[in-house]
Amino acid sequence: MRVHNSRHRFLARCVVPMVAVAAAAVAATPATAADSAAWTVRGPSPAPPVSASVTLDSDGALSLAVTHRGRSVLTPSAVGVETTAADLTKGLTFIRREDRVVVQNYVMTTGKQRVRHARSAESTLSFAGPSGARMDLVVRVSDDGVAFRYVLPDAEGVTVKREASSYTLPSGAPAWLLPYTPNYEATRVETTAGAAGAGDFGFPALFAVDDTYVLLTESDVDGRYSGGRLTHQAGTGSYAVKLADAAVASPGPLATPWRTAIVGDLATVTTSTLVDDLAPASKLADTSWVRPGTVAWSWLSEHDSPRDPVRQKQYVDFAARNGWSYILIDEGWDRSWVPDVVRYARARGVEVLLWFHWTALDTAQERDDTLSLVKSWGVAGVKVDFMDSDSQARFKWYDDILRKTAELRLMVNFHGATIPRGIQRTWPHVMTLEAIRGAEQFRTRAATNTMFPFTRNVVGGMDYTPVAFVVSDRDTTDAHEVATFLVYESGWQHAADKPENYDSRPEALRTLNQLPTTWDETRLLGGRPGQEVYLARRSGQRWYVGGISAVPAKTFETPLTFLGKGRWLVETLHDGPDGLVREARIADAHDSLTVPVATNGGFVSVICEYTKGRSTCDQPVRRVPRTDLVVTPGQAQTRPGGTIDVRGTFTLPTGDPISDVELRVTPPAGWRVSGEAVSDKHLRAGESISGAWTVTADAAAAPGYVDVPVVATYRFADDPQRRPVHVEEAVRVFVPPPNPTGTAYVSDLPFLSESNGWGPVERDGSNGETNAGDGGAISIGGSTYAKGIGTHAPSEITVWLGGACTRLQAEVGIDDEVTESGSVAFQVIGDGRPLADTGIIRSADGARTLDVEVSGVRTVALRVTDGGDGKNFDHADWADARVTCA
Missing domain, CATH: 2.60.40.10 (Immunoglobulins)
Structure with a gap:
């Protein structure tokens, strides 16, 4: 790649990473004063459908507009950036323009299209502000959209206060918008660009300008910046970019994220890979360990099951029978039994994923210790939850955990997370992200479901957790539920129901067992957001066609022209009058697929090459031999x-x-x-x-x-x-540790093992919440104690006595920090034998004295049960817990 000056060397090195084929730079084309007021950037095709126009007005303010096939879709809207050192939204003067064509070839581990080929035209327009501060506006145009970013080349660093970046659409343009929340789980609404209320809306935002669609989002956000969203002025079609932080600091030159508009007909927008095309190239040289697949997940259908190793093994057995690759053990697992379940699963060809609250991994030490530990158990990946922020600090955390998980070869699912902004290209071990109002909300609506493929799922993997027959508050049919597995793209598809519900619908399970989770090709066959969507996806030599509907019963028909030569067997699962129905027929590329779709229904067709005598497309599922x-x-x-x-x-x-x-x-x-x-x-x-x-x-x-x-x-x-x-x-x-001597407080002894019902066990403090050290002083019945152990039922701590101690004493009870009454029972177990049991203690009972003979006991376990009525408010203290030893 040829470059023209040091500032553009920075741009080429840090802003536009190439894969396989480098971009070719052309000579700089300086503009004269006479032609410096307006510039057009057209896509690289012979007849480019999309173009962008940049205008510098008489006040030195920049605006950008976008056309599609010669018709305006985004009218001129302000662009620019303001830093603490300079206002680069006005008073600008033009310096030069440089053009190049960017060609990229890369391969994904997940997504709608595994092998990617992207080509775009890029223009860099350089400006100076009134104080001499420099800013490059980089505009990139491809056949499926326009993106722009700012490059601030100040080597001393820069702090961004705001962007002027904005978009203007016709006020009557239909819009499908997401009221902003940092976890992107609000209910998406159908409105118009002008009728939408004032306030903030999350990316991606979809608009229709006549027969052209525009999806607004962003790409290439990491810890150098913060995430953005759209803020709307009521009664207008104008939407401005708003950053999550009041100030974004960079220690050196800064290239901001790409402000991205995917533009085209609905098929172009739906199948676009522009967000990934704009993202940095993969940071992983070897992705052989990255494996998408189907996941058996128990939490949604039975919330307490992640606490039960026996039940988790039943999910393993179900996954093994059906050839599913993974189980996810969600919130509630305990390190005392997870290694055993992992071994049980791996011997049956099933890998285990573990859930974490992000605060358990928010420091480098926690990530080093905890992630290395679960990797040593044989865990294949982690689900990390509740980040709930688009701040620069949180994106720096994403950078840190992605580096560590990549180092350990742990795959990742981000829940309670931000949307994908090219992250799955840059970090190919990210299998999926939530950022969607999924099945776990327990209220499923077909009209909302049919918006997702045209909005959220366009920009990356979407962990909707599909096929949840267990959700009773739904207006969708069973075939609709099955079809979400195909219509929604996610490298890991977390099938959200329990084994018994799938086994009771054998035709649904049979179809699920045949569906991949990553794709070589995706085509939109029809639909409209909020009404219906029909997709064809290819994996290898097979095609899969599916659809979901939010309209009255109809017959869907589509040509099969995408099939290759020869004859094909088409097996279709759809709703029937008495449940799910499977039908088969032989077809070729000259035929059409015709499927009855029930009200709010759906269907899935599996299409394989037909050979004489073949009656099904079913392939054998992976079943590991018993050893x-x-x-x-x-x-x-x-x-x-x-x-x-x-x-x-x-x-x-x-x-x-x-x-x-x-x-x-x-x-x-x-x-x-x-x-x-x-x-x-x-x-x-x-x-x-x-x-x-x-x-x-x-x-x-x-x-x-x-x-x-x-x-x-x-x-x-x-x-x-x-x-x-x-x-x-x-x-x-x-x-064994050294034997305790004299009078030793249990909180000062090493714990051989520990488990806790909420957050970590606390030494010399109450349980508090989910973080270590977030409780207060131990207090029972108004009395406070400097020493002791704060737990939350159910909990258990094991310590070593080595046969050297004679007595264990403590004051036990519910901590005063709880706002409502808890109920627990305290138990002392010595070398596996019960030594003491308080029976039920409630908050009003105050402290109770324990004095237990432990002569000859090698290990003692201090256990707290939940009293039989659940664990809420069960903050249990072992105050002044101590042992008397030789």
């Missing part, structure tokens, strides 16, 4: 630097042979293993391989329990995913 891995010993104890001997035997009891079998120990960080992995090219039914190893503990091993995994990996024939199966069992090794 056995036995590890001895099951439990062990060693001091730091000590050793244990480990043996493992891996067996294929029955079935077809497996291949590339390997058995090895994968020691924890800092631990060492002596002995080689054992392997076998093939293992037949009834055959085994065995290994023996000596494992040496880290000389600096912290007290507590450590899992030493023994892992078997293998491949099996006809695996559609062609990846190794991971089978793991672990030796549970206990590293």
